Amino acid sequence: MRKITEALREVATKLLHSSEVDLVLGYTRGEKAKASVPYVATTPEEAANLCFDNTSSKALSKYLLQDSFVAKKTALVLKGCDYRAVKMMIDENRIERGQLYLIGVSCQGMENSPFCQSCQHKSPPAEGVDILLSEDDATGERIAKSLQEAFPEIEKIERMSEDERFEYWKRQFSRCKRCYTCRNACPVCTCRVCMFDRENPDYIDAAKDQLAQHQFYHIIRSFHVSDRCVGCGQCARVCPEGVPLHLLHQKLQRELHKFYGSYKAGVDELPNPLSHAHKNEPDFFGKVGR
Amino acid sequence: MNTTIRSTTLENLLAACDRLANKYRTFAPTSEDGVTGFRPLDQMTKEQRQAIEETAFANKPTVGSIKSFFFPDSEIYIKFSRQGRKVEQMELEGMGPQIILGAKPCDIKSVELIDKVFLAEPVDSLYQDKRQKTIVVATVCGEVGEGCSCREFGISPVVAAADLMMQKGSGDEIILTPETAKGEELVKELLALGSFAIAKPLPLSAGDTAVDQLSAEEVQNRMDELFNSPLWDKLAMTCLGCGTCTYYCPTCHCYDIRDFNRRDQGVRYRTWDSCMFSNFTNMAGGHNPRPTRSDRLRNRFFHKLNYFVKKQGELACVGCGRCAELCPVGISISSVLKEIGRDVHVS
Numbered sequence: 001m002r003k004i005t006e007a008l009r010e011v012a013t014k015l016l017h018s019s020e021v022d023l024v025l026g027y028t029r030g031e032k033a034k035a036s037v038p039y040v041a042t043t044p045e046e047a048a049n050l051c052f053d054n055t056s057s058k059a060l061s062k063y064l065l066q067d068s069f070v071a072k073k074t075a076l077v078l079k080g081c082d083y084r085a086v087k088m089m090i091d092e093n094r095i096e097r098g099q100l101y102l103i104g105v106s107c108q109g110m111e112n113s114p115f116c117q118s119c120q121h122k123s124p125p126a127e128g129v130d131i132l133l134s135e136d137d138a139t140g141e142r143i144a145k146s147l148q149e150a151f152p153e154i155e156k157i158e159r160m161s162e163d164e165r166f167e168y169w170k171r172q173f174s175r176c177k178r179c180y181t182c183r184n185a186c187p188v189c190t191c192r193v194c195m196f197d198r199e200n201p202d203y204i205d206a207a208k209d210q211l212a213q214h215q216f217y218h219i220i221r222s223f224h225v226s227d228r229c230v231g232c233g234q235c236a237r238v239c240p241e242g243v244p245l246h247l248l249h250q251k252l253q254r255e256l257h258k259f260y261g262s263y264k265a266g267v268d269e270l271p272n273p274l275s276h277a278h279k280n281e282p283d284f285f286g287k288v289g290r
Numbered sequence: 291m292n293t294t295i296r297s298t299t300l301e302n303l304l305a306a307c308d309r310l311a312n313k314y315r316t317f318a319p320t321s322e323d324g325v326t327g328f329r330p331l332d333q334m335t336k337e338q339r340q341a342i343e344e345t346a347f348a349n350k351p352t353v354g355s356i357k358s359f360f361f362p363d364s365e366i367y368i369k370f371s372r373q374g375r376k377v378e379q380m381e382l383e384g385m386g387p388q389i390i391l392g393a394k395p396c397d398i399k400s401v402e403l404i405d406k407v408f409l410a411e412p413v414d415s416l417y418q419d420k421r422q423k424t425i426v427v428a429t430v431c432g433e434v435g436e437g438c439s440c441r442e443f444g445i446s447p448v449v450a451a452a453d454l455m456m457q458k459g460s461g462d463e464i465i466l467t468p469e470t471a472k473g474e475e476l477v478k479e480l481l482a483l484g485s486f487a488i489a490k491p492l493p494l495s496a497g498d499t500a501v502d503q504l505s506a507e508e509v510q511n512r513m514d515e516l517f518n519s520p521l522w523d524k525l526a527m528t529c530l531g532c533g534t535c536t537y538y539c540p541t542c543h544c545y546d547i548r549d550f551n552r553r554d555q556g557v558r559y560r561t562w563d564s565c566m567f568s569n570f571t572n573m574a575g576g577h578n579p580r581p582t583r584s585d586r587l588r589n590r591f592f593h594k595l596n597y598f599v600k601k602q603g604e605l606a607c608v609g610c611g612r613c614a615e616l617c618p619v620g621i622s623i624s625s626v627l628k629e630i631g632r633d634v635h636v637s
Contacts, residue, residue, distance in 0.1 A: 030620035031614060031620055031622065031624060031625070035620070037528070037619050037620030038528040038619050038620075039528065040524070040527045040528060058618060058619060063527070063528070066527070066583070067582065068523065068526065068527050068582075068583075068584075069527075171322070171323070172323070175322070175323075175325065175327070177354075177363055177533075177537050177562070178533075179532055179533035179534045179536075179537045179538075179564070180532050180533055180567075181530065181532035181533070181534045181618060183532075184530040184531055184532040185530055185532070185618050197567075197568070197569055199569065199572070200548065205548070205550045206364075206546065206548055206561050207364040207548075207550065207559055207561050208363035208364045208561055208562060209362065209363060209364040210364070234618075237618075238532075238534075238618040240325075240353055240534055240537075240538055240616045241325050241327075241353070242323050242324050242325040
């Protein structure tokens, strides 16, 4: 990824030097040598700290909703998945395209990510971004796995009996502390006020020793993002307790495809299947009253 | 007089803990789905039980810290029920004695630090109760682990002030040396089971805490100068505002008090809260004294490196490295200490 890093630094330096943008949102080498972390460059000198490699896994798009970015002209580094999140936010009028300079990068996939192995949108489309950086000696896209091959755990869980499956998720969710890292790292979890952040709502309790509350949180969140998921895999990657949340979202997505046909968030146009109602849709609750 | 005892294997000790299950609940560090943490011995799978030894003697603390044994993530204050117009308070089932097998020096120090908060007047009786009923068995690190910086915070990786020291003897042997009356009592109970022998204590390393230790006062003063630094805005730009750093930090101890009612029954409980959440300081009426991520981030680091020093005389960080390891965007105590002019990160 050295070529992309070099090209990225060059572009960022130019943009900051000419004041075309106020800041460049990208990645830099983290303190832990093993991964790069989000970074904001505000001067041409700082642009030299930017980098991009196969550990640049964090989604950057959601930062754009933060106050510190709202009034700024921002250039941001976008992988294919992150671009899909940006497109959705633009389409939903959450951010303004005119305020952004999009630096697309041709992504070769992140380390150990089942999503990346089955990703068909590694790079943003050239017409969607202001500049697209790629390795000129790239040997082409890595051979993509099918979704089935990339997520073997899903079939394994599907084959379990109902009790086994319940035990499996019980074990996983029992470790949850509701630190909300999965939610906050998710680029498509963009509600202005999250339902779980309201003061003392009746529908959920903050107690962290209540398994049912963790299940409620994760299942609700999964429904909320299932048709919006862009497959960045952040939810599971950032979880301190290793809860495989991505499996939940991926499974729900497959179910949605069965009922509503194929829909790819941030690739296909809005509306996404769960955000509108159509009279011909399957109705699981029965049409004729209760 | 301290009696040191020898167990032929760790499993022998675990079996003894099983036999004492009527009196003590034992918790030990193990691994579940690749994540290390303390689990009750009576709920472990065979594989998890086998993973205890490796996890307990690793040069690294578990993902979750031992603070939750004294300050659980959720804890009930009162239970109440209603009948007609009468409200009745119900008796709480108290917790029985417990053994924590394999606490690390950094975690033990962190509990000493939050003792200063919970055990000062007015004493937090729920915390005190658990503190008194818990026997902490320490396993020290052989050396400073990767990503750890305990020494800079005055903690030796090879020394711990626990109730009992658990060390590896020759071969598979485990040597237990009591350091307190509570530890001595447990040793007697173990000896009475007949599967332990009296042993010579292993020499304890004196440690070398002097290496590069940070001066709490110096850090505190330097932080005062940094209050208006652009550093906080800079760090806050990439902060996700999640609760990972606070929930996994062994010295973070903030909580919220809430009620939960259903029909005619309810509880009042406390639950971990995080100063990184926007509603942490939100007031009735909507005013928030720390409205931005930058304010909240600054508060967290000031609590660790300045306010705690002013109130309690020590830094509220034990260098366990969890924030550095777990923060998805790489913000940690060393991000701030670097600014102070000290990079404590070793990896």
